[in-house]
Each structure stands twice: as structure tokens, then as C-alpha cells.
Amino acid sequence: MSAAVVPFGQQPAAPPPSAGPAAEPIHLDSYVELERTTVTYGREPNVVRALAETSLRIAKGDFVALVGPSGCGKSTILKLVGGILRASSGYVYVAGREVDAEPVRIGMAFQNPTMLPWLTIRDNVMMPLKIVPPFRGEYRRKRKTEFRDRVEALLAQVGLKGFGDKHPWQLSGGMLQRASLCRALVHDPQLLLLDEPFGALDQFTREELWSIMQQLWITRRPTVLLVTHDLREAGYLANRICVMSARPGRIVDDRVFEAPRPRTLAMTYEPDFVAMTQRLRELIVEARTDEPAGSTA
Numbered sequence: 001m002s003a004a005v006v007p008f009g010q011q012p013a014a015p016p017p018s019a020g021p022a023a024e025p026i027h028l029d030s031y032v033e034l035e036r037t038t039v040t041y042g043r044e045p046n047v048v049r050a051l052a053e054t055s056l057r058i059a060k061g062d063f064v065a066l067v068g069p070s071g072c073g074k075s076t077i078l079k080l081v082g083g084i085l086r087a088s089s090g091y092v093y094v095a096g097r098e099v100d101a102e103p104v105r106i107g108m109a110f111q112n113p114t115m116l117p118w119l120t121i122r123d124n125v126m127m128p129l130k131i132v133p134p135f136r137g138e139y140r141r142k143r144k145t146e147f148r149d150r151v152e153a154l155l156a157q158v159g160l161k162g163f164g165d166k167h168p169w170q171l172s173g174g175m176l177q178r179a180s181l182c183r184a185l186v187h188d189p190q191l192l193l194l195d196e197p198f199g200a201l202d203q204f205t206r207e208e209l210w211s212i213m214q215q216l217w218i219t220r221r222p223t224v225l226l227v228t229h230d231l232r233e234a235g236y237l238a239n240r241i242c243v244m245s246a247r248p249g250r251i252v253d254d255r256v257f258e259a260p261r262p263r264t265l266a267m268t269y270e271p272d273f274v275a276m277t278q279r280l281r282e283l284i285v286e287a288r289t290d291e292p293a294g295s296t297a
């Protein structure tokens with residue numbers, strides 16, 4: 001079952017009150033679930049309360065964007081879901097299990113597409129197949145045939161056909177970010193965690209990559225959690241947009257965006273879309289300043 005779809009501008013129904021500590025996810029239909037999760041970094045006297053009690057449910061195959069003021073805990077949520085960070089309290093479930101109980105295939109892409117400089121783009125993109133089960137058991141046998149074909153097909157899909165033999169320093173920032181998306185997807189991850197992956201790119205390259213990202217999502221349908229500061233990007237790519245308050249962050253607004261796919265750049269200039277991003281902007285300003293929306297020009 002997917003998350004409740006409500007017309008844009010309305011809040012989805014609030015989740016039912018929690019039933020206390022749980023060993024199993026409370027909502028079995030959720031692929032990702034944060035249940036009353038908090039994160040505090042450091043020790044007294046240098047503690048940073050990064051995440052206030054936060055609950056979030058994401059259906060399988062959904063595309064959710066997290067937006068909010070700088071430092072509000074967006075990346076912290078990605079780290080929790082990716083199993084890189086443990087919650088200080090509460091629970092994190094992925095695919096029906098507590099996050100580190102059983103590994104799920106995760107793809108990740110960040111603002112800086114770190115590539116190993118001594119490897120070709122093809123070998124960089126192929127890296128997850130070398131280390132992630134069940135692919136790693138077949139790596140030696142398939143790396144020059146099936147896995148190579150898989151990488152070449154992905155490179156072609158993002159416009160990098162013929163660049164597999166190049167090294168990272170021979171590619172532009174936009175090309176490296178395309179390769180980074182290929183690396184995040186090459187092992188068919190069930191979950192894709194994207195932390196401002198297009199943030200360092202110029203406007204034109206960024207918009208081109210939105211289109212590529214949308215196409216990759218439509219054809220592969222991983223569950224995606226995207227952190228971004230770009231509200232047009234959130235609206236273009238995501239089905240659902242969660243707005244966080246200032247630190248310690250929590251989700252203060254959670255809305256479904258129902259525009260049909262494939263979405264176009266032209267759509268992002270339509271009045272409904274502009275009104276939606278304007279409303280998100282107001283919510284973030286409100287979250288930052290604690291003033292009512294609209295009081296800041």
C-alpha cells in the first residue's frame with residue numbers, strides 16, 4: 001500500500017499515536033520508518049541536539065524530499081536510514097527490520113561525487129558490484145561481460161556513452177555527478193539516499209540531471225530519500241515533500257505533490273507549482289525565524 005495521497009496543499013492524516021517501545025515496525029506498509037527517533041551528537045558539556053522526536057513513514061517505491069533550514073538535521077535523517085548513525089532514542093526500520101539487523105541494498109550520492117582517481121569511470125561505477133552481495137560473489141566471472149554491459153548501459157542512459165575508459169579528472173563536475181548516479185544505481189538498490197547531489201552544479205546541468213534522475217526513478221522505482229535546499233528540485237522530483245524545523249529538527253509539514261510524470265521544466269514555472277514552492281519557502285523562513293509565515297519579505 002502506498003502513502004495516503006491527498007490533494008496538494010493538504011496534510012496527510014497524522015499517524016496514529018505510538019504504542020510504546022516496539023521490536024517490529026508499527027506500520028508494516030512502510031518501507032522506511034522512523035518512530036519517535038531522536039539524535040544527540042557528542043557528550044556533555046558539548047552535546048548537540050540535532051534531531052527532536054521525529055516520526056516518518058515512506059512507502060516502497062516512493063520519492064520523498066526533505067527540505068529545511070541549514071543544520072536542521074536532514075543529513076542526520078539520511079545517515080540514520082543508511083545505518084551510518086544510531087538513533088539516540090526511538091527506532092529506525094528499513095524493509096521491515098531494524099536498520100542494522102539485516103543489510104538492504106542502498107545506493108548513495110552526495111554533493112561531491114568522490115571517485116577513486118586511479119580507476120576508470122567504468123571501474124568506479126562498477127565498484128558496488130565488487131563489494132555488495134550477492135554481486136560480489138560473481139564479480140570475477142562477470143566483470144568483463146554482464147557487469148560491464150550493465151555499467152555501459154547505465155552510462156549511456158545518463159549521456160556518458162564512450163566515457164567508461166576515462167579517468168575522473170578527465171570529466172567535468174556535471175559528468176562526474178552523472179557517473180556518481182550510475183554508481184549509486186548499478187547494484188539495483190532498493191533504497192536510494194541522495195544528499196544534495198546536484199547542489200554543486202550550475203543551473204543548466206542541474207536541471208538536465210533532474211530529468212535524468214526522474215527517468216532513472218521511473219524505470220527502476222527505488223525508494224528515494226532526497227535532501228535538498230532547492231525547492232524547485234524538490235517539486236520536480238519528489239512525490240512528497242517534508243519540511244523540517246530549525247535544529248533540533250522535526251518534520252513540521254508533510255505534503256504530497258501529485259503532478260503527473262514525466263514532469264517537465266515548463267511545469268516548474270506554472271502558477272500552481274510556483275505557489276507551492278513559495279509556500280514551502282515561507283514554511284522554511286518560519287521554521288528558521290520562528291515568525292509567522294508571510295511576516296518576512
Ligand SMILES: Nc1ncnc2c1ncn2[C@@H]1O[C@H](COP(=O)(O)OP(=O)(O)OP(=O)(O)O)[C@@H](O)[C@H]1O
Nearest residue numbers: 041042048050069070071072073074075076077247
Ligand atoms: N558528528 C557530529 N558531531 C556533532 N555535531 C554534528 C555532527 N554531525 C552533525 N552535527 C550537527 O547536527 C546538526 C544537524 O546536522 P545535519 O548535517 O544533519 O544538518 P543538515 O540539515 O543536513 O544541514 P545542511 O542543510 O547545512 O547540510 C548541525 O547543527 C550539525 O552541526
